[in-house]
Amino acid sequence: MMNKLAIWSACSLTFFLYTCKTDLKYNAFYPGQVWEDNNGVHINAHGGGMLLHKGIYYWYGEHKVATSIGNSAQVGVHVYSSSDLYNWIDEGIALNVIENDTLHDITKGCILERPKVIYNEKSKTFVMWFHLERKGTSYSSARSGVATSSSPLGPFTFVKSVRPNKEQWPINVLDIHKINKESEKNNHDFTGGSLPTHTDSINILGRDFKTGQMARDMTLFVDDDGKAYHIFASEENSTLHISELTDDYLDYTGKYMRVFIDRFMEAPAIFKQNGKYYFIGSGCTGWEPNAARSAVSESIWGPWVELGNPCTGPDSQFTFHSQSTYVLPAPGTKNGLIFMADRWQPNNPIDGTYIWLPITFDGEKPVIEWFDQWNMNYFNP
DSSP states (O other), X not given: OHHHHHHHHHHHHHHHHHHTTSOOOOSSBOTTSOOBOTTSOBOOOEEEEXXXXXXXXXXXXXXXXXXXXOSOOSSEEXXXXXXXXXXXXXXXXXXXXXXXXXXXXXXXXXXXXXXXXXXXXXXXXXXXXXXXXXXXXXXXXXXEEEEEESSTTOOOEEEEEEXXXXXXXXTTOOHHHHSOOOXXXXXXXXXXXXXXXXXXXXXXXXXXXXXXXXXXXXXXXXXXXXOEEEEEEETTTTEEEEEEEOTTSSSEEEEEEEESTTSOOEEEEEEEETTEEEEEEEOOOTXXXXXXXXXXXXXXXXXXXXXXXXXXXXXXXXXXXXXXXXXXXXXXOSSOEEEEEEEXXXXXXXXXXXXXXXXXXXXXXXXXXXXXXXXXGGXXX
C-alpha cells in the first residue's frame, strides 16, 4: 500500500511541478485556429506525431519558416511537451538540420517530413523516423531517415537514411515482379499522383528491388507486443508498404507487405481499437486537400478492407481542408481517439494550422465530425 501511495504522490508532484511551467491558457481544442505555446507563439510542429512517456506528451513536427522557397527544411524537427494536450511548452529543436556540410543527408535545404518518435524499452532509446529527400533531388530520393536520443527532448543524433528493404521481396510478391523487364517504361521515373497504367504492369517494385523501395509519407506503429512497423507510401506513391522493424527499431527485418495497391494513398495514420487495426489516410493531390480514406483489418498484414471517407458534414470531401498525420488515444478515456491533421499553407508554411477532432464509430467505421470547439468531456459526457 505504501509503495502505491509513494508512486501516486511522486506522479502527482511531477504533474504539479510540470503544469506550473505553463499558464494553462487553454481548456479546449479550437481546430484550424492559431494555437499558441507557453511563449504565446503559434505551435510549429507540422506533419507531426505524438509520444506519451512517463505521463507527459511530446509533440514532434516539422519546423516551418516564413519563406517563399517551399517545403525545404531550414531548421529541423521541433518538439513540444504537455500534460493535458491543450497547453504546450516549447522544448526547442529535437533534431537540427546540418548547416556546415552541404553533402550531409539532412543538410539545410533538404526535405524532412512527417517525423515520428517511438520509445524502445529494451535499449531505453527514443527512435525517430522521417521521410527524407536529399537537397536538390526534389522528391526523387524517397528515403527514410533515422535518428536517436536518450531523452524525449533530444538532441536527436542522425544515424542514417535508407531506401527500405533493399533486395527483399514483400510477403505478397507476384511472379511478374521477379521478371527482369528490360523495357523503357520499367526504368522510367514517374511523378505525380497517377501512373500511365497499373503499378504492377510497370513493375516499379521490381525496378527498385536492387536499390531499395521508395518511401515518402510515413508513420510508425507499435503493437501491443512491442513490435514496431514503418508504414509509408511507395512505388511512386501508388502503393503503401507496411514494414516490420528490428527489435531495436533501427532497421528492417525484411518482412513487409504491399497494401492498397495502385490506390495512391498518402498521409498514413495507423491505430488499434477493440483488437482491430485501422488506417486513415488521404489521396494524392499535392498540397490541395482531398477526401480522407479509411480501412480496417484483423491483422497488421491485412487483408485491409476500405471503409470510405471517415469525415462527415460540410467540407468533409476536403477533410475539412486538412490532411491526416496521426491518431492519438485520448487520455482518461476508455476508447477515445483524436484525429490529428494539418491545414497546409504551401505559400507560407509557418502559417499552417492544426485540425484535432474526436473519432467515433458507426459499427466498425471511424467517423470524424467537425467542431469549432471541443474538449475531453466529449468522450465522457
